[in-house]
Amino acid sequence: MPWSNILEVVMLICFAAAWPASIHRSWASRTRKGKSLAFMLIIVVGYLAGIAKVLVSHTAIYMLIPYTLNTTLVLCDLALYYRNYRIDNGLPVPF
Known part of the structure; x- marks a missing residue:
């Protein structure tokens, strides 16, 4: 395994370690305040690339x-x- 791939895997593992905390915060807070839809979409596009x-x-x-x-x-x-968008706007929540 080349060093560039090892370092890329380490970077991705570090990023992956941060997402569960963000998911927990989203679940517990029940609001979208403090979240950026654009940021998350940019991240998804980067991972898909x-x-x-x-x-x-x-x-x-x-x-x-x-x-x-x-x-x-x-x-x-x-x-x-x-x-959380639906909760913030008083709409029924599908899940």
């Missing part, structure tokens, strides 16, 4: 694991953003 890079380059397929994990975590936070 990382996944596309791995698929296009046909090398280091194991890199799909941290990219997919991080994308899933951000999508969970986005789902909670949607739930």
Whole structure:
């Protein structure tokens, strides 16, 4: 495994470590205040670009694991953003 891939995996693991705290905050606070939809969408696009890079380059397929994990975590936070948006506006919550 090249050093560049090792360092990329470490970076993605560090990012992944931060998302559960953000998800917990979104779940517990029941508000979207303090969250940025644009920021989360930009992060998802970045992770999807990382996944596309791995698929296009046909090398280091194991890199799909941290990219997919991080994308899933951000999508969970986005789902909670949607739930909290509905709570903030007094609309029925689907979950």
